Amino acid sequence: MEESFVNLPTIEELEALIQKRKFDELHQLLATIHPADIADLLDELPSESALAIFELLAIPTASEVLDETGSLVRQELVEKVDDERLADLLDELPMDDAAEFLEDLPDEVADRLIGLMEPEEAEEVRELLAYEEETAGRLMTRDVAALRRHWTAAETFDHLRALDDAETLNYLYVVDREDKLIGVTPLRNLILAQPDQTIESIMARDVVSVPAAADQEEIAEIVARYDFFAIPVVDDDGRLLGVVTVDDVLDIFQEEVTEDIQRLGGSEPLDQPYFAASLGQVVRKRIGWLLLLFLAATLSGAVIRHFQPLIDAAIILTIFTPLINGTGGNAGSQTVATIIRAITLNEVRLGNLWRAWRREMAASLILGVVMGVVGFARALLWNTGYDIALVVALTLPFVVVWSTTIATIVPTVADHLGIDPTVISGPMISTLVDASGLFIYFSLAQAMLNL
Template sequence: MSEEWVEEQKEELTDERILQLLEERQYKELKEELENNMYPVDLADILEGFEQKQMVMVFRLLAKEEAAETFAYMNSDLRELLINSLTDSELEEVMEEMYLDDTVDVLEEMPANVVDRLLMATDEEKRRQINLLLQYPDDSAGSVMNVDYIALRKEMTVAEAILKIRQVGLNRETIYTCYVTEKKKLIGQVDVKELLTTSESKLIEEIMETNMLYARTTDDQEDVAWTITKYGLIALPIVDHEMCMVGIVTVDDAMLVLQEETTEDISIMAGVHPSEESYFGTTVIEHVKSRIPWLLFLMLSATVTQMIMNSYESALAVMPQLAGFIPMLTGTGGNCGSQSSTLVIRGLAVEEIEFADILKVIWKEVRIAILISAALSVVNGIRIMLMGQGNATMAFTIGVTMACTIIIAKVVGCTLPLVAEKVGLDPAIMATPLISTLVDISTISVYFAIVSAVFAL
């Protein structure tokens, strides 16, 4: 979608053009075009479609920085292929240019023998830092943080601070907020904006913000990302348990974390065990493994519905047309329940709803359910009469069943995610698949209880 105008504004450097230049051995031309007309994230994408030989040739044409960045955007299969084709000195260059957080990401996905080779290509100081970062738990702030940031002292003047930024450099996000430390402890922060718009002779101490937000290395990466979104930050400082500054999480990493976590939530809501890999990056067997547990559980749960129906076998033998209404009733109930559960699950995720709101939510859903059930029952009653699927008694019976089903579905649908949150489960597991199975059971029970009373079966 967004590709349209990204392409339009660049001189086309498509995969075909790259392959053509390679074939014609126009390496100088290709090298130039790669430098001027290609973003690393796009190149990584293109290289995935290339054969190993061509991929390595293109990679070797890249400037050091671009090579490191492109490498960071590759998927793990492609990275492994590439590592096995590079010489030790080439590998050293890539490892040298890569940011530490990217290096750690790469290492976490590689087989042991590749990790060994990568660590060999890294200097000792960096290796020490990598080992520290690898110790943070998955999904913690420590595991996604960047250890490069600008640290200032409170006795510095603004002019000295700007000089320090000049010397240290680093990449963009990491310089826009500077952190003031004293014996490694975080005591304040200064925006570069502040530095640029204040008199050069002022002391950092005078202009620094001392009441700032921060997170701990062990905090959940999702919480950190939400804080960055909520307060519109460029970066959030990360401290250890003694308030010593150890790194920052930048807004671009936060956006990727939120995107990953949303994908995870959506997968869980569809009854799929989430994976960090992409759809195509996951093998058939892994897909089966991640989907089958819920399917098995839900299929076996449906045994309850079946047992209830079997106990009404004689009623069905007398009035077989009763069965025809079942898919409509369970379908409507399931859909009503999933509407409520989905809205509540999302409300919890974006922190609009919390467990304390449970009564407010139920009261809202009950009123919604009453209005919806009235409308649907009437429409369905008319349909039954018009299509000659039953008389007024049948229309009324189905109407009452439907009303009960909708109210039960909405209440169950909105309550379960809240309860899950309260007891420390992920609310997303209370989405459609589970709700619709529970609603099936209650719908069938209510239906047969009502019809057997009305028709004296």
């Protein structure tokens, strides 16, 4: 949808230029397009055309395109593009992006490319790759502006001018002679300062920083919470290692949300773009939960089996089992989505579970009674007689209240125990309440129908 604000050539236009070998024109055209958009176009083009365009790009653009492109095209580029050129492109990238790129490659290919990189960059990438995935150490860039407290504003400007490629200048971090992080100053303060003012006189001393082992989700929370543009990363002795910037945090959010949504749908998350995952991976991510839920669902079968004589006597009861299971599952699924999101946003936790539960109880009682009335009417329309209609009408509020209770308590307790609450998916709640819903239904029927 962003295309409405950016003019891009169509795939056909690009293909035509390639076919007519109008490389100069193509070159000029590409120079006006943002690398993220070029990457998108490459994803759409047939692979020879994509390769032809990629070869035309200047190194700085090509490196950004490489970073942004989808994993299928990327795989192709790694196979087809000369190793020397690839290494040059990696040298050009921020080292956190280079590390991310290399980590997705087979080890021997990654080692070969690192071997061809500039020694300094190669060393840095190796150090980044030594940190665990999804930690601050892996996400950070070392291109950070580190100042000394006794520098004047004028000296600092000279230093910044000489800096090669600090990824962010929003915050200038101040370190002591042992590289320990002792302060921070927004660039704004530096601009406002007199040329002879020292950094010490304009810096803030309490800097929020994260250790290199900090989990990416925690980092994202802090950055979003305090509206930071960047957060410094320190080692165990408080030495400044690098900085994680807000654009990385946006990517983390995208990733975490994708994982949460897939888990809530009842599957292990695919940790890659949709088309990049192999068939085997897709099957593996789903089969475990399907089997587990299948086994849980046999409990419902057992309940039906238990009530077989009753059902034999009043087979009409079976008409309502999908309605009762469905309504219980739907009410539970609605609640679990709301509660899990509230847990993620730190609104609901074990400490106020009681308050959340009362609230859900009130809502589910109202919803249950409405559904009961509708169920009663529906049963009468099926000519089941008043007694069966009454059983259905009484069952529905019970089932809605019960499934809402489960959907409120289970994720909150899971979160408190350190289990990611998103593993408590809608399908899981539905399956958990199916058997109990049927049990309530048939028990009420047995009690009320005098069979």
